[in-house]
Amino acid sequence: MRAITVSPGREAPLEVCELADPEPGSGEMLVQGLALGVCGTDREVLAGGHGALPEGQERLVLGHESLGRVRWAPEGSGFTAGDLAVGVVRRPDPVPCGACARGEFDMCRNGRFTERGIKGADGYGAQEWVVEPEYAVRLDPRLERVGVLAEPASVVAKAWEQIERIGGRSWFDPQRVLVTGAGPIGLLAALLGKRRGLDVHVLDRHTDGPKPAVVGDLGAEYHTGDIERVMSDLVPDIVVEATGAARPVFEALAGTSPYGVVCLTGVSPSGRRITVDAGSLNRDIVLENDAVVGSVNANLRHYRQAAEYLAAADAAWLERIITRRVPVERAVDAFDRNADDIKPIVALDPSAE
Incomplete structure (x- = not known):
């Protein structure tokens, strides 16, 4: 073989x-x-x-x-x-x-x-x-x-499970989610956001190619603007960060609604530095009861969830x-x-x- x-x-x-x-x-x-x-x-x-x-x-x-x-x-x-x-x-x-x-x-x-x-x-x-x-x-x-998308879908299933468990520490009624990055993880995160009935927005740097249409046909809104402006305009309740890029990560932490949840799924390369107002960031997170969680890999439960999510999705959309x-x-x-x-x-x- x-x-x-x-x-x-x-x-x-x-x-x-x-x-x-x-x-x-x-x-x-x-x-x-x-x-x-x-x-x-x-x-x-x-x-x-x-x-x-x-x-x-x-x-x-x-x-x-x-x-x-x-x-x-x-x-x-x-x-x-x-x-x-x-x-x-x-x-x-x-x-x-x-x-x-x-x-x-x-x-x-x-x-x-x-x-x-x-x-x-x-x-x-x-x-x-x-x-x-x-x-x-x-x-x-x-x-x-x-079906080859099952593994990345399992990672996303776990991420959403973590988001909902954290939200469940108090009353949680999210309306809007921003997904940063329109790769496989980001697109599948958007799919699961739509499944939950949320207003889904996806931010990516590509202005052409297949990504804008794939996001649009999901019923989500595609953005290519500056991350700080997009966060300010949307004030999302949830951010699923799927780029691992330093600036989107820190802008996401600072820009959610009160009681916002940021789930980091992208792995950042080391050695890249940006200037951050750490005091202001800490103040926002503490005073608004925000939460940040990293999520990677998946266990058997998440694979089974992924199998159910994929089976319920539009296979033609997944194939894109x-x-x-x-x-x-x-x-x-x-x-x-x-x-x-x-x-x-x-x-x-x-x-x-």
Whole structure:
């Protein structure tokens, strides 16, 4: 079978290799890989700035945004051959910490977790892969073209869960949400905002390309102006920050309505500095009972929520998020950034292109 592998530090770290077909171990199921999503985390792993090789290996099978079709599943697993499925990324640490012991492994406290395709475990970027049924989620068969969005949708499902839990500390009746960034996370965050009946606004720097129309057809409003002005005009109750850029992050913290919630989902690069009036920012947050939360990764509950959200969404709209489908033999091309990209994916199965 073909697999997308990475060995950071080499002159050509990314390579499509021929590997032996996997054999499912005890309790595992065998899955035919259909598609693999590519995101910034994969590029960080490729550059050597994130992740870790499996112990004793020189290469890592890349890929955490999976989609596959079950070939074989053990009896009593809840899966049957032909099911559409995605694999969960993170596995709890072996100790385990208190969070992992309770199934909240996305909140691992000691960092000893592994992550498929990222840290210490081979990923889903292969034409066949194995997975424990308890770390897989079945998708609606109608999602065959877009089910690869389940992993980013799980991250967004968790973010909204966190927002609503924090809001629930007192009376919470949000009306307006601003999403900063119209990448896959931002667009899916906007989708879940519309599902909640909110007035949804999306801010992004692109004035052309597919993003404005995708946002507009969702029934949300697209903005390209200065973040400070947009925040001042909207005064949102909720901000989902999906860029990781320093200025949008700090403007979001300072510009919500009283009792506002800001959820940070974008990871900022280090070394970039801006001048911030920290005293004024602290005063606003404290006096208005605002809250700020960071959210990353997802556990099994969030994957199941994501499967429900995607099944209820317009599949044609979801497909517009996927802007490139690259055949597996040219998988390297999917990791190059294109100006109009939202979500590039690798078609692991030729019939899925």
